[in-house]
Amino acid sequence: MSSSSRKKTSAAPDPKANSASPAKGAGAGPLAASAARGDETAILRAIQSLREDLLKKIDDNAEMQSKELRREISQLRDELRSAVDRVSSRTKCLEDRVESLDTAANDHSDLITTLERDVQQLKKDMKIFSDRSEDLEARSRRCNLRITGIQERREAGKNPTDFVAKLLQETLGLEKEPLLDICHRTLRERPQEDQPPRAFVVRFHYYREKEATLRKAATATDPTTSHGDRIRVFPDYTQAVAKQRAAFRDVKGMLRGCDGVKYGLWYPSVLRITTADGKRHSFTDPGEAKDFVLRNVAKQSG
Numbered sequence: 001m002s003s004s005s006r007k008k009t010s011a012a013p014d015p016k017a018n019s020a021s022p023a024k025g026a027g028a029g030p031l032a033a034s035a036a037r038g039d040e041t042a043i044l045r046a047i048q049s050l051r052e053d054l055l056k057k058i059d060d061n062a063e064m065q066s067k068e069l070r071r072e073i074s075q076l077r078d079e080l081r082s083a084v085d086r087v088s089s090r091t092k093c094l095e096d097r098v099e100s101l102d103t104a105a106n107d108h109s110d111l112i113t114t115l116e117r118d119v120q121q122l123k124k125d126m127k128i129f130s131d132r133s134e135d136l137e138a139r140s141r142r143c144n145l146r147i148t149g150i151q152e153r154r155e156a157g158k159n160p161t162d163f164v165a166k167l168l169q170e171t172l173g174l175e176k177e178p179l180l181d182i183c184h185r186t187l188r189e190r191p192q193e194d195q196p197p198r199a200f201v202v203r204f205h206y207y208r209e210k211e212a213t214l215r216k217a218a219t220a221t222d223p224t225t226s227h228g229d230r231i232r233v234f235p236d237y238t239q240a241v242a243k244q245r246a247a248f249r250d251v252k253g254m255l256r257g258c259d260g261v262k263y264g265l266w267y268p269s270v271l272r273i274t275t276a277d278g279k280r281h282s283f284t285d286p287g288e289a290k291d292f293v294l295r296n297v298a299k300q301s302g
């Protein structure tokens with residue numbers, strides 16, 4: 001037999017072998033199913049074990065985090081309690097201070113009320129004393145006159161009292177020299193050459209003689225001394241009275257141009273106006289006097 005025939009013979013299928021293979025395949029099915037069930041059980045056990053491990057780790061982690069959280073909460077609670085205690089302490093301190101301030105404010109309010117009452121009483125007393133002082137000063141000047149217009153140094157080398165007494169007699173045409181107690185210029189710095197001279201303050205010994213001299217000066221027309229000084233004679237009022245009387249200057253200027261109207265400024269500062277119909281009106285307020293003149297006197301004269 002040739003080699004090719006031997007190959008063909010060896011390659012031919014074996015009927016026994018073919019007949020035995022179906023039997024072997026039929027027994028392999030139950031084993032595979034059993035193996036599969038075993039694998040599934042192992043997998044389930046592994047999953048269960050893994051689940052238990054995960055749950056245990058989760059529980060451990062949660063417990064640890066819970067403890068940490070509780071610790072932090074406790075620490076925060078302590079800090080908050082400490083802060084609240086500090087705030088409460090400061091609040092109590094502030095409440096005490098507010099209460100103290102409230103008490104002090106009430107005490108001060110009572111004190112201020114008392115002081116205001118005392119101040120009002122002091123104002124009343126001050127007004128009384130001021131009026132009395134003003135009255136005393138005015139009374140001390142009743143015999144005084146002021147003379148303006150006499151140039152500086154005219155009295156040089158002479159007794160000022162004798163100089164003024166003789167000047168009044170010559171300038172105003174008096175019958176005799178008035179009896180003067182004292183005479184001097186106003187107590188201020190000597191003026192420059194281009195400034196007006198200081199006034200003379202003259203005190204008469206007799207009040208009636210002073211009044212007669214004042215009336216004579218009021219009726220004299222442009223009295224001029226032998227040295228050519230044009231003088232003017234005024235009562236010696238206090239500063240307050242002089243200021244009050246000066247406030248009527250505008251009203252008096254308006255009255256000068258009204259025909260048939262008589263007026264006069266009485267002491268200390270009372271303007272009396274007698275209209276053409278013979279009615280007399282008195283004013284202590286310059287504004288009221290001016291309104292009266294504009295409404296009544298000026299219209300009638302116009």
